[in-house]
Amino acid sequence: MSRYKLKKQDVEDLVTGAAILGTGGGGDPYVGKLMVLQQLERGKEIEIVDMEEIDDNAFVVPVAAMGTPVVLFEKIPSGKEAIFSLNLLEQYFNKKVDFISPIEAGGINSTIPLVVGAERKLPVIDADGMGRAFPELQMVTLHVYGIKATPMALSDERGNAVILDTVDNFWAEKIARAITVRVGGSAWIAIYPTTGKPYKQAAIKGSISLAIEIGRVLREAKASGRNPIDALLDLTKGYELFKGKIIDIKRFNVGGFARGEAVIEGYDNYKNSRLIVRFQNENLVAIRDNEIIASVPDLITILESETGKPITTERLKYGLRVLVIGFPCTEKWRTETALRVVGPKYFGYDIDYLPIENRMRKISTLT
Amino acid sequence: MSRYKLKKQDVEDLVTGAAILGTGGGGDPYVGKLMVLQQLERGKEIEIVDMEEIDDNAFVVPVAAMGTPVVLFEKIPSGKEAIFSLNLLEQYFNKKVDFISPIEAGGINSTIPLVVGAERKLPVIDADGMGRAFPELQMVTLHVYGIKATPMALSDERGNAVILDTVDNFWAEKIARAITVRVGGSAWIAIYPTTGKPYKQAAIKGSISLAIEIGRVLREAKASGRNPIDALLDLTKGYELFKGKIIDIKRFNVGGFARGEAVIEGYDNYKNSRLIVRFQNENLVAIRDNEIIASVPDLITILESETGKPITTERLKYGLRVLVIGFPCTEKWRTETALRVVGPKYFGYDIDYLPIENRMRKISTLT
Numbered sequence: 004m005s006r007y008k009l010k011k012q013d014v015e016d017l018v019t020g021a022a023i024l025g026t027g028g029g030g031d032p033y034v035g036k037l038m039v040l041q042q043l044e045r046g047k048e049i050e051i052v053d054m055e056e057i058d059d060n061a062f063v064v065p066v067a068a069m070g071t072p073v074v075l076f077e078k079i080p081s082g083k084e085a086i087f088s089l090n091l092l093e094q095y096f097n098k099k100v101d102f103i104s105p106i107e108a109g110g111i112n113s114t115i116p117l118v119v120g121a122e123r124k125l126p127v128i129d130a131d132g133m134g135r136a137f138p139e140l141q142m143v144t145l146h147v148y149g150i151k152a153t154p155m156a157l158s159d160e161r162g163n164a165v166i167l168d169t170v171d172n173f174w175a176e177k178i179a180r181a182i183t184v185r186v187g188g189s190a191w192i193a194i195y196p197t198t199g200k201p202y203k204q205a206a207i208k209g210s211i212s213l214a215i216e217i218g219r220v221l222r223e224a225k226a227s228g229r230n231p232i233d234a235l236l237d238l239t240k241g242y243e244l245f246k247g248k249i250i251d252i253k254r255f256n257v258g259g260f261a262r263g264e265a266v267i268e269g270y271d272n273y274k275n276s277r278l279i280v281r282f283q284n285e286n287l288v289a290i291r292d293n294e295i296i297a298s299v300p301d302l303i304t305i306l307e308s309e310t311g312k313p314i315t316t317e318r319l320k321y322g323l324r325v326l327v328i329g330f331p332c333t334e335k336w337r338t339e340t341a342l343r344v345v346g347p348k349y350f351g352y353d354i355d356y357l358p359i360e361n362r363m364r365k366i367s368t369l370t
Numbered sequence: 371m372s373r374y375k376l377k378k379q380d381v382e383d384l385v386t387g388a389a390i391l392g393t394g395g396g397g398d399p400y401v402g403k404l405m406v407l408q409q410l411e412r413g414k415e416i417e418i419v420d421m422e423e424i425d426d427n428a429f430v431v432p433v434a435a436m437g438t439p440v441v442l443f444e445k446i447p448s449g450k451e452a453i454f455s456l457n458l459l460e461q462y463f464n465k466k467v468d469f470i471s472p473i474e475a476g477g478i479n480s481t482i483p484l485v486v487g488a489e490r491k492l493p494v495i496d497a498d499g500m501g502r503a504f505p506e507l508q509m510v511t512l513h514v515y516g517i518k519a520t521p522m523a524l525s526d527e528r529g530n531a532v533i534l535d536t537v538d539n540f541w542a543e544k545i546a547r548a549i550t551v552r553v554g555g556s557a558w559i560a561i562y563p564t565t566g567k568p569y570k571q572a573a574i575k576g577s578i579s580l581a582i583e584i585g586r587v588l589r590e591a592k593a594s595g596r597n598p599i600d601a602l603l604d605l606t607k608g609y610e611l612f613k614g615k616i617i618d619i620k621r622f623n624v625g626g627f628a629r630g631e632a633v634i635e636g637y638d639n640y641k642n643s644r645l646i647v648r649f650q651n652e653n654l655v656a657i658r659d660n661e662i663i664a665s666v667p668d669l670i671t672i673l674e675s676e677t678g679k680p681i682t683t684e685r686l687k688y689g690l691r692v693l694v695i696g697f698p699c700t701e702k703w704r705t706e707t708a709l710r711v712v713g714p715k716y717f718g719y720d721i722d723y724l725p726i727e728n729r730m731r732k733i734s735t736l737t
Contacts, residue, residue, distance in 0.1 A: 095533075163541050166533040174530050181552035182545055 005056055006126070009049040009117065014039045016218025021113035022313040023217050023235065024210075026302045028285030029110015029136035030068065031315055038082050039114050042121035049117050050126040052102070054208045057128060059200040062098055064089060065106040065132060066119050069140070069157070069179060070189030071261045071284065082118035084160050084191035089119060091156035091164050092193040104128045104202070106143055106194065108210035109136030109285075110315070115191075128202075131210035132195065134333040135302050137345060138260055138284035140179060141172040144333075145195045147341045148205030155179070155194040159186040184259040207333050221311070231311050232326065241330030242363050244289055244296055245278040246271050246308065249323045260284055265305070265319045267327065278327060280305060282316045287350050289327060296366060297329035298347040300336035301359040304328050329359050372423055373493070376416040376484065381406045383585025386680075388480035390584050390602065391577075393669045394683040395652030396477015396503035397435065405449050406481050409488035416484050417493040419469065421575045424495060428566040429465055431456060432473040432499060433486050436507070436524070436546060437556030438628045438651065449485035451527050451558035456486060458523035458531050459560040471495045471569070473510055473561065475577035476503030476652075477682070482558075495569075498577035499562065501700040502669050504712060505627055505651035507546060508539040511700075512562045514708045515572030522546070522561040526553040551626040574700050588678070598678050599693065608697030609730050611656055611663060612645040613638050613675065616690045627651055632672070632686045634694065645694060647672060649683045654717050656694060663733060664696035665714040667703035668726040671695050696726050 009017075018036040025032065042049065057063065066085045093100055103123070105116045108131045120127040132143030140152055152175040158164045165182055169175040175194075183190040197205075217238060224234035236242065247267040254263035262283045269276040279290040286303040289296050297303050305314045308324040336345055337358065343349065346356045376384075385403040392399065409416065424430065433452045460467055470490070472483045475498045487494040499510030507519055519542040525531045532549055536542040542561075550557040564572075584605060591601035603609065614634040621630035629650045636643040646657045653670040656663050664670050672681045675691040703712055704725065710716065713723045 161541070162537045163545060164535045165545065168531045170529045174528070177552055178530060178532065178549055181548045185544055185548035 005053045007051045009043070009051055011040065011043055013215050014043065014117075016222060017113065017211065017215045018218065019221055020214030020217030021109050022315070023239075023304050024113070024134070024214055024302065025107075025109025025136045025313070025315065026285045026304050027282055027314070027316040027319075028138060029107055029112050029315075031317075032110055032114065035111040035114030039117045039121070042118055047121035048124075049121045051129050051211055052126045054128055054130045054203055054206060057102055057199040057203060059198065061101040061199040062096075062196070063102045063104055063128065063199060063202045064092060064100045064193050064196045065104040065145075066116050066191070066193050067106045067112045068115055068189060069192050070183050071256060071259060082115065082122065084158055085115050085119050085193070086122050087162070087164065088156040088158045088191045088193040089123065091158065091166065092154065092196060095154055095156065095166050096196065100125060102126055102128050102199075104206065105131040105210060107131060107133045107136045108207070108214060109133070112136065113211070113214055127211070128206070129211040130206040130208050132206060134207040134210055134336070135300070136285050137299075140176040140194065142345050143195065144207055144335045144341070145197065145202070145205045146172045147335070147338070147344055148201065150195055150197045150201055150205055152176075152194050154196060155192055157182060157190050157192050159190050161186070180259045188259070207335060232306070232328070236328065236330070239302075239330040241302075241328050242359065243326065244303070244329045245269060245276075245291065245327040246273050247276075247278060247325065249319060249321055249325060252319050252321055261316060263316065267325060280327065283350060284316065286316065288347060288352055289329065295347075295352070295354055296362055297359050298352065298354065298356060299350060300332040300342070300345040300356070302330050302332060331359050372420045374418045376410070376418055378407065378410055380582050381410065381484075383589060384480065384578065384582045385585065386588055387581030387584030388476050389680040389682070390606075390671050391480070391501070391581055391669065392474075392476025392503045392680070392682065393652045393671050394649055394681070394686075395505060396474055396479050396682075398682055398684075399477055399481065402478040402481030406484045406488070409485055414488035415491075416488045418496050418578055419493045421495055421497045421570055421573060424469055424566040424570060426565065426567040428468040429463075429563070430469045430471055430495065430566060430569045431459060431467045431560050431563045432471040432512075433483050433558075433560050434473045434479045435482055435556060436559050437550050438623060438626060449482065449489065451525055452482050452486050452560070453489055454529070454531065455523040455525045455558045455560040456490065458525065458533065459521065459563060462521055462523065462533055463563065467492060469493055469495050469566075471573065472498040472577060474498060474500045474503045475574070475581060476500070479503065480578070480581055494578070495573070496578045497573040497575050499573060501574040501577055501703070502667070503652050504666075507543040507561065509712050510562065511574055511702045511708070512564065512569070512572045513539045514702070514705070514711055515568065517562055517564045517568055517572055519543075519561050521563060522559055524549055524557050524559050526557050528553075547626045555626070574702060599673070599695070603695065603697070606669075606697040608669075608695050609726065610693065611670070611696045612636060612643075612658065612694040613640050614643075614645060614692065616686060616688055616692060619686050619688055628683060630683065634692060647694065650717060651683065653683065655714060655719055656696065662714075662719070662721055663729055664726050665719065665721065665723060666717060667699040667709070667712040667723070669697050669699060698726050
């Protein structure tokens with residue numbers, strides 16, 4: 004597709020894919036799905052464009068929701084808030100936006116830009132800044148490529164509006180997070196305003212179509228009687244990391260983030276083994292019997308064993324039987340500079356990042 | 371004075387007066403004094419204008435520092451930060467400011483506007499929005515008269531900048547406070563942008579000249595051998611509330627505010643009596659042997675017995691011998707609407723406000 008109008012089936016598939024790419028975070032995609040389907044039912048069009056279609060001088064603005072998924076899930080948003088933030092930023096720049104971009108490929112933030120695109124009649128770029136979900140504003144490839152997060156606009160559902168212009172993207176995160184916490188845990192942002200040229204260098208191409216493709220492959224596998232997980236792992240070049248039952252779950256809401264860990268007791272091939280998955284909004288590391296077997300920026304997703312449905316971190320609960328999978332992130336996250344922003348060390352784990360392929364090769368050699 | 375150029379002696383007097391009007395809060399005025407004197411020494415002029423001088427359509431913007439006095443006192447500011455916030459707001463409105471106003475008559479915020487006025491060559495109005503110091507952004511007569519606190523600009527000493535446009539002034543306070551805490555405890559604001567007409571209805575006239583007058587009266591009393599406290603109480607129509615030694619002091623920094631209380635054991639006429647002064651940045655209530663004898667919005671100031679120097683809440687300490695005085699606030703604070711914003715109930719005391727004159731009359735009748 005170079006320019007493509009989104010269909011109802013695409014939205015269903017995209018939301019499934021976004022839940023997988025969300026690696027446990029990004030909020031419940033079901034809410035996002037309802038928001039987008041409502042737009043289509045009202046006759047609005049959502050146009051997706053290839054990254055190459057963007058003019059070098061085009062004004063590109065990513066839009067997103069910010070906050071802890073737990074809170075996001077409790078309040079059903081209308082989508083107006085994100086449009087309000089976009090309008091604010093246009094007003095501030097005194098310039099009309101040409102293209103909207105997702106900032107995350109996972110969870111509810113893969114659908115927010117679609118709603119804004121439909122309402123504002125603006126094309127949405129088939130790309131994003133993460134290729135997955137991440138908890139902090141500077142954890143985007145746009146940041147790694149030197150694009151400023153600010154001027155950014157933030158608003159809440161009451162209509163409170165803030166424009167931030169910070170000395171760096173870390174300060175954008177800190178101040179925006181403090182505001183988000185203060186206004187109740189979720190806010191709506193228009194961020195990383197930029198032009199086509201730097202955007203095309205920095206963004207992760209094809210994120211929307213990848214999410215749709217994941218959803219489609221899963222759906223078709225189910226329909227044809229093929230094992231959907233196998234189909235998913237084929238498509239994402241992923242690995243089955245673990246199978247088991249959740250026997251403990253800890254959560255603490257700290258500084259505007261949903262942090263915690265799930266302890267999973269293995270069965271089948273994983274009997275007598277334990278897997279711990281630690282998260283900060285998103286799943287960060289998978290530790291099997293004290294050995295790290297996967298870590299950020301690679302993707303770790305927990306699925307319900309029975310249904311194959313991805314589980315967001317806020318839905319993890321005692322007794323749930325789960326399948327944990329992992330798959331490689333984009334190469335843009337694997338540079339030294341990028342790993343300083345999203346590698347395990349940033350999240351407080353004193354280990355070097357090893358691509359999941361290498362870790363899996365090592366493990367399969369050992370067993 | 372209708373238009374008056376501030377002299378060095380005025381600054382010395384003003385700072386003394388501002389410390390009295392600061393009722394324990396507003397930060398250490400000594401820092402503010404240095405900032406203003408530096409301007410005069412560099413040959414800059416500070417022009418003070420009467421409120422009546424302002425054209426109905428003039429663009430008026432108050433500037434101030436925001437934060438806990440403890441933090442304000444630890445960092446010596448250059449004044450550039452407040453100018454930065456003012457410039458931000460001008461940019462946002464795309465309109466030049468005609469007059470600067472103090473928002474507080476107490477502490478460091480009585481001097482910040484003078485520094486900005488000197489640097490930006492803008493006249494400073496002889497008025498303010500409190501007639502004293504108060505801890506929260508909506509606690510200004512401008513709010514009571516319906517003027518919006520936003521659009522407001524906030525910046526920190528690093529250069530982080532935020533524009534807020536909130537649904538009401540309480541939300542301006544909440545969001546700006548959260549940002550201030552996040553950036554380290556103090557920030558610089560340009561707030562309540564308005565025009566001459568509503569400003570003149572809402573502001574408290576003569577705050578700068580009152581502060582200068584207080585300082586002058588104290589200085590002249592000392593020089594002539596008259597009791598300076600008597601002179602001060604004459605000028606402010608105030609009362610001696612208590613004399614004693616601080617025997618306990620509690621502090622907690624909560625939600626960006628310096629809260630706490632001082633327990634004072636009486637001597638002289640107050641032997642066998644105890645006074646508790648509770649504060650939130652500023653002194654809020656004076657409780658003598660379980661009876662409230664003065665409360666916000668009336669002014670309660672604690673002075674060192676020996677020197678007559680006003681003491682900010684962060685300087686209160688065990689063993690200090692103090693004199694506590696109280697004096698009536700402006701009539702603008704005594705309406706029902708205003709008392710909802712700054713009366714004792716807002717601060718969590720379940721009592722009706724009684725003007726200090728009435729409380730004192732009652733007490734003198736009883737004794």
